[in-house]
Every structure is written in structure tokens, then in C-alpha cells.
Amino acid sequence: MATLHGHYNPWIVFLSFAIAMFASYTALSLTSKIMSASRRAKPGWIAAGSIVMGCGIWSMHFIGMMAFHLPITIRYDVPTTIVSLLLAVFASCVAFAATSTARVGKRRLALGGLAMSAGITGMHYTGMAAMRMNGSIAYDKVVWTLSAVVALLVSYAALFLFMRFRSRKGMRARRWAGAAAMGLAICGMHYTGMAAAKFSAEPGTATGEGVTNFSFLLIGVALTISIILFLSWVAVYFDRHVLERMAYSDPLTGLPNRHVLDRVFEELLSERAGKKLAVLFLDLDRFKTINDTLGHDAGDELILQVSGRLRAGLSPGQAVYRLGGDEFLLLLPGSERTEAEALALRLLQEIKAPYRIGDNELYITASIGISLAPEHASDRSSLMKAADTAMYEAKRAGKNRHAVFDAELGRRMERKLRLEKDLRKAMALEEFYVVYQPQWHSTAERPIGMEALARWRHPELGVVSPAEFIPLAEETGLIIPLTRWVMFESCRQAAEWRRDGWAEACVSVNLSVRVFESQHLFEMTTGALGAAGLEPERLEVEITESLLLYNVQEIVHQLTELRALGVKIAMDDFGSGYSSLGSLDRLPLDTLKIDQLFIRESNISSKQAILQAIVTLASELRMEMVAEGVETEEQIALLRDAGCHVMQGYYYGKPMEKEAVREWLASRG
Structure with missing residues (x-):
């Protein structure tokens, strides 16, 4: 048997490492969503991360194989090649599932590292077993063992780095370090494993150079990279749109919540906006009694119907926010006192109309406090505090009415805070x-x-x-x-x-x-x-x-x-x-x-x-x-x-x- 010697295209080698690192970062970022996901959503994020990680391992291997040239014709068995991909995805799933809890102990981390290294190693040697050629492959046992050890140690280190920094903001550089370690585990194992492989062919065997089903590999690699890019885009879209919408909107009413107010007030009080703003703080009267008497489901339905009436009562450009419980905030850009009071009177009439909830006909009223910018204040905190003070004045005066903040109320508020x-x-x-x-x-x-x-x-x-x-x-x-x-x-x-x-x-x-x-x-x-x-x-x-x-x-x-x-x-x-x-x-x-x-x-x-x-x-x-x-x-x-x-x-x-x-x-x- 004559020994065959191959050589590598350095640019494709570098590309294989880049693909492995990018896939690792994407997979690890996807699995980080598990920390904030609901119980029902966690399996989906684990599956997405596992698919990306498995595709990354598989793509890196076959890009590396395309970079490797032997003086012999090679083709790849399609079923075995597909099995190697599935093996990488499954092992990644086990690794991510083991490390998906809020606190990852040493045992879980060891299990995750072992599963990931087994996936990398198993995928590599299954991929090698898919090679069909007029020759044979023998492995140096020492170098073969070294390749598995490299995969295990670096996989463990990569998971450790990522688990440590996955829930911290501003740690992108360290996440990339974890992804680089994972890419190193994949590439290190691959190229160490390739060093362990000894290719040989019978003397006089017809030689060639290249892969006969090259198009299959190219399409497969292109498809897996496309999957990685698509899921990466899904994660970015989810972060920028879905999570932001969840963070800044009330889950019951769909109204924007208090977390978006800093940005909104900054925009509405800017010089460009003219700084005129009316703030209405609305609180329902006797809501706790209804909630305690009829139950939280009836209370939620009442809040839902009230929010619908508030929405319907606003003009274009005006907005309503749910602060929590039975508290709402309405912002009226460019409005004067007369417009704000007119709207408050109209809303009070709308709110006190009867509500039909199940078999019950309910009646409820509201108290509204009004503050104005720049007359009363020019920042979010002061305007909301002034409107809140006016709202409590409306409650003190008998409820089912509105009150406008004034200097006397301000003095009373300051005195109350001091007392x-x-x-x-x-x-x-x-x-x-x-x-x-x-x-x-x-x-x-x-x-x-x-x-x-x-x-x-x-x-x-x-x-x-x-x-x-x-x-x-x-x-x-x-x-x-x-x-x-x-x-x-x-x-x-x-x-x-x-x-x-x-x-x-x-x-x-x-x-x-x-x-x-x-x-x-x-x-x-x-x-x-x-x-x-x-x-x-x-x-x-x-x-x-x-x-x-x-x-x-x-x-x-x-x-x-x-x-x-x-x-x-x-x-x-x-x-x-x-x-x-x-x-x-x-x-x-x-x-x-x-x-x-x-x-x-x-x-x-x-x-x-x-x-x-x-x-x-x-x-x-x-x-x-x-x-x-x-x-x-x-x-x-x-x-x-x-x-x-x-x-x-x-x-x-x-x-x-x-x-x-x-x-x-x-x-x-």
C-alpha cells in the first residue's frame, strides 16, 4: 500500500474556522434566550441553538474537507453524511439542554462539555466514514485520542465561558471569546483528527484529484450556512422587535407600559416638539372592591374594557399607557389646560357607563389628575408626580372628578413629603x-x-x-x-x-x-x-x-x-x-x-x-x-x-x- 499525502488550501481553512466561530456565537446567543423564555418557549430556543450548532460543526468539517486535496478520487456517501449532520445536532441538543438551567453546576457543565465534544468527535469520524475512495484510512491511536481530548477540554472551556457571561449585558466581547473557544474545539478536533488519519492506496491504482459529488457537498454546506444565517436573523429580529414589544407593552391590554415612558417623554418634551404637553393620571375608584368581590378574572376584564374606552376617546397623536393595576397615564402633546380638562370630563362620562362582565352589570368611576408642561414641570418624573398629586386631590374631593395641579397642591405635596x-x-x-x-x-x-x-x-x-x-x-x-x-x-x-x-x-x-x-x-x-x-x-x-x-x-x-x-x-x-x-x-x-x-x-x-x-x-x-x-x-x-x-x-x-x-x-x- 502506498501512502497518500494531502495538502490544504489555507484560505479555505481560515474560512472553516470563521464558519465554526460564527455558528458557535449564533448558537450560544440563541440558547441565552432560554434564561428569559417561558417554559413553553424553552424547547424551541434549545432546538434552534442545537440546529445552528450542529450545522456549524457539520459545515466546518466539510469545508475543511473541501480544503484538503488528495491525489485520489473521492466521493461521499449521502446517507452517512446526513447521519453525521443529525449526530452533531443531537449532541448539541443534549449539551444545551444540560446547561439551560438558571444555575449550572459542575455536573451539568461536565455533561454538557462531554456531549458537545462527543458530537464534534462523532460527527467528524462519521463524516470520515462517509468517504468512498480507491484506498483506505488508518488512524494513529495516540493522535486520535489527542483529537478527542482536545474536543473535550476546549468544549468544556467554551461552555464554561458562555454560561458565566450569558445573562450579563455588555459582555459581547466575552461571548465572542466563548464562541472562539468553541470554534477552536471544532477546528482543533478536526485538524488533529485529520493528522491522525493515514491515507493509502494500492500501487498502480488510478489516481485523480477532487470529489466526484462535489456539488452535493457544496449544496449541503450552502444550505447549512443559510440555516445558520436565517436563525441568526430570527434571533436579531426577535431581540429588536418581539422582545422589545413584550418589554414595552402591557400583556393584558396591549397598551404601552411605564418602561417606555422615559423615551416618550424625552421626545415629547424636546425643543423640536415644542415642549407643550398635558399629562393625565387616571385611577379607577373602588376597583379593589370589585377585584376582591368578583375575582381577578373579572377585574382583568374590567381593565380590558376600560382600556378600550380610553383608546376610543383619544384623538390622533394622543396616547394612553397602563402603569399597572388600575392606573393609566394619558399624554396629550401640544394640549392646553382647556383641552386637557375637556378630555378628562369626556373620559369620566365614558368610564362611568355600565360594564357587562359575565352575568354582572358593573358601574365604576375614575379620578383624574392633570399636569401641564412647561407650566408645572419640564421632566417626566416631576410631571407624573404632579399629575399623581392632582389625582389624589380629585379622590379627596369626592372621586369621579378631575383636578388640575397648581402651586397650592405643590406646596401641600412638598409639605406631605417632608412630614x-x-x-x-x-x-x-x-x-x-x-x-x-x-x-x-x-x-x-x-x-x-x-x-x-x-x-x-x-x-x-x-x-x-x-x-x-x-x-x-x-x-x-x-x-x-x-x-x-x-x-x-x-x-x-x-x-x-x-x-x-x-x-x-x-x-x-x-x-x-x-x-x-x-x-x-x-x-x-x-x-x-x-x-x-x-x-x-x-x-x-x-x-x-x-x-x-x-x-x-x-x-x-x-x-x-x-x-x-x-x-x-x-x-x-x-x-x-x-x-x-x-x-x-x-x-x-x-x-x-x-x-x-x-x-x-x-x-x-x-x-x-x-x-x-x-x-x-x-x-x-x-x-x-x-x-x-x-x-x-x-x-x-x-x-x-x-x-x-x-x-x-x-x-x-x-x-x-x-x-x-x-x-x-x-x-x-
Whole structure:
């Protein structure tokens, strides 16, 4: 047998490496989509990456074979050649599936490297087995083994590099390094394997040069490269269009979402656009109630129908965005205040028309806040904050209306933000204090208790109204430590009054629903009573009717625990607008405090009738009555005649600090 010596075309060799590296980069980029893909989409990305990788390995091999010239005629068996392609695709699929999880451990990485190197090696030697010629091939076992080791080591290194940097942005250069390593694995294995091959032919065998079915190889290589390029284009298109559309659009309504707003505002507020812009912040009223009552599917359908009405209500050039939940933002380029208000009024009318969802006919309203550029601000954040502030003003004013941001709203917003920030450190700086308002028994002519009220003395703003800081404390959760402090302080003060000689000293403390939600009420109360050494019957906790809108069963459970201790329970502001009559007999109440609205308007006959009804109701339920807001002798006479004898109001004393209470008690003693 005569040994045959081949030679390579260096340009085609270089082309084979370039194809291998490009295919590797494309395949690895495709499989990186697995990280952000849904479970159903992951197999598709693995399949696409595997096809590209397999085609790349196959193309590199046969381009390399076309670069290799032997002085003998060669042809390739078509079925075996196709099998070699399928083998490369299958091995790539195994490798990518093994390394497609969010966290790739050493075992999975080793399995992926082993599968990839097996695919490269298996494809190469299957491709070599497809050669048909008047000669034979023998392999040097040492070099053959070396080719497999090269494929294994470099495949492992390539997968390691790519797994490390696949989910990081700005790592394109390092991804190319991984692709280059993979290309090196393919080419290194191929050319090491070719070095292991020893071609020989019988002496005198007719020689030739070239491949007899060259067109088959050329078409095959061209087709596989076309597949690589096509899938590469698909990945680029998906990145630029599909993923961008998914990232910047709301999946439920199809509206653009908040992530696109930076770019949109920049365009609309540019000098070229003229900078005039109206921003409408829309929030649905009572949406949470509907969502909780009918379920999230009904809530989603309602949002879908609302978004359709908003779309239909806009003119060309105007746009609506869904910010999330039941919040929408509308942008009106070039619009003045009058146009924005006219649109807001029209949209409010559209939104409150009935909705048909399943078997239910629903009604809902909205509140809209409006801000204008450049009148109110000239940047996205400030304009949205201004519109949001105006929207909350519309809700505060009664909902189902719109409000336009103005300087006064701006000042209130700044003050609110400052108070919220300072509220967090006010407790530590001991800026809170307690005032006490007397409760007077008009028949016995003596005080029977005090209502404890929290006050905040701000070092720069002076005394802040409870109407300002109590809602902020509830929003931030600071109402819980504040209530704890008030309860401890007022119990300690009540015990001190008793030691000073006021034997009937009692104190009332107001409770927020947040305190009930914290599940700390019982521990808070027993702690305060124990620390002060005060009898439980000398403490009264006050709840409001609005608590009945929450978890009544849980609230009743916690109040029952307190009442079992001996603590009294009062309902404050009774009759202030929430219907609690159906639950009144279920609540462990000792006292009803009549809302001061009825006292203030007690000269009106209808209010007198309601007042008498409340007193009669309390009497039938064997509850005590306290009238709030008493300021005149006429009101006192009316309440006595109705049967209410315990009163609280400016007539008897304004809320006082503890030093003033001592003087007040001395003057009444």
C-alpha cells in the first residue's frame, strides 16, 4: 500500500474556522434566550441553538474537507453524511439542554462539555466514514485520542465561558471569546483528527484529484450556512422587535407600559416638539372592591374594557399607557389646560357607563389628575408626580372628578413629603406629646375620664395637626409604635392622677385598623397596664365605625380578648356615615360616642330625632353614651333631656397637656 499525502488550501481553512466561530456565537446567543423564555418557549430556543450548532460543526468539517486535496478520487456517501449532520445536532441538543438551567453546576457543565465534544468527535469520524475512495484510512491511536481530548477540554472551556457571561449585558466581547473557544474545539478536533488519519492506496491504482459529488457537498454546506444565517436573523429580529414589544407593552391590554415612558417623554418634551404637553393620571375608584368581590378574572376584564374606552376617546397623536393595576397615564402633546380638562370630563362620562362582565352589570368611576408642561414641570418624573398629586386631590374631593395641579397642591405635596420623612425620626427625637380632653358627667358634675390624643411638635413647622400626620402614620405603619407609646404614656398618667387623689381617673386611647392588623394589640395593652400598675377597667380603647369595613371577625376576636381583661370598648364617631347597625350587637362594646356632627347641628329637628334614636338604641343595648363636641348650654340641656349625661367638648375643656390637666382638676375640685 502506498501512502497518500494531502495538502490544504489555507484560505479555505481560515474560512472553516470563521464558519465554526460564527455558528458557535449564533448558537450560544440563541440558547441565552432560554434564561428569559417561558417554559413553553424553552424547547424551541434549545432546538434552534442545537440546529445552528450542529450545522456549524457539520459545515466546518466539510469545508475543511473541501480544503484538503488528495491525489485520489473521492466521493461521499449521502446517507452517512446526513447521519453525521443529525449526530452533531443531537449532541448539541443534549449539551444545551444540560446547561439551560438558571444555575449550572459542575455536573451539568461536565455533561454538557462531554456531549458537545462527543458530537464534534462523532460527527467528524462519521463524516470520515462517509468517504468512498480507491484506498483506505488508518488512524494513529495516540493522535486520535489527542483529537478527542482536545474536543473535550476546549468544549468544556467554551461552555464554561458562555454560561458565566450569558445573562450579563455588555459582555459581547466575552461571548465572542466563548464562541472562539468553541470554534477552536471544532477546528482543533478536526485538524488533529485529520493528522491522525493515514491515507493509502494500492500501487498502480488510478489516481485523480477532487470529489466526484462535489456539488452535493457544496449544496449541503450552502444550505447549512443559510440555516445558520436565517436563525441568526430570527434571533436579531426577535431581540429588536418581539422582545422589545413584550418589554414595552402591557400583556393584558396591549397598551404601552411605564418602561417606555422615559423615551416618550424625552421626545415629547424636546425643543423640536415644542415642549407643550398635558399629562393625565387616571385611577379607577373602588376597583379593589370589585377585584376582591368578583375575582381577578373579572377585574382583568374590567381593565380590558376600560382600556378600550380610553383608546376610543383619544384623538390622533394622543396616547394612553397602563402603569399597572388600575392606573393609566394619558399624554396629550401640544394640549392646553382647556383641552386637557375637556378630555378628562369626556373620559369620566365614558368610564362611568355600565360594564357587562359575565352575568354582572358593573358601574365604576375614575379620578383624574392633570399636569401641564412647561407650566408645572419640564421632566417626566416631576410631571407624573404632579399629575399623581392632582389625582389624589380629585379622590379627596369626592372621586369621579378631575383636578388640575397648581402651586397650592405643590406646596401641600412638598409639605406631605417632608412630614413623611420627618415623621420617621420624630419618635426617636421625642417630638410627640399627649394631650387630654375631659369627659364630664353632667348630672354628677364631675370628670369621669380623659381622652388621650397624640400631638406632634415639629421643631421647624410647629404643632402639626393630627389630620395631617395621623394618615401619614397609617400609610407608613408608624401608627403602631405611636399607638404603643400613647397607650403606655396615658396609662402611666392615669395611674399618677389616681395617686394624686383623682380616684375615678380613666383614660381612652384611639385605635387604628393597622394596630389590629399587627396582631400586637393584646400584648401592647397588657404591657402598658402592667408598666403603669393601672387596673384594666381604668383603660378604654376607642374604635371607629370604619373598622367594620375590614375583617370584622378578627377585630371582634381581639376586642373580646381585651374586654375579658376588663378593658372597656367604645365606638367613636358613631353615626358618621358607615352602616354598622347590622354588626352593632356582635361587637363587644361598652360605650357609644355620638359624632359631633349631630351635636353641632342639634338645632335642626331631624338631627334631634336621630340623636334621640341613638340614645334610645344605646339604652336598649345597655351601653353608655358620650356626646362629643359639646360647646353650649343649649346642647347640654338637649342631651340631658334625651337621656345622655356624659359629655365631652370645649364647654368643659379643650385638649390639654398633663400640667394643664392638673390645674384644671384642681380648679374643678
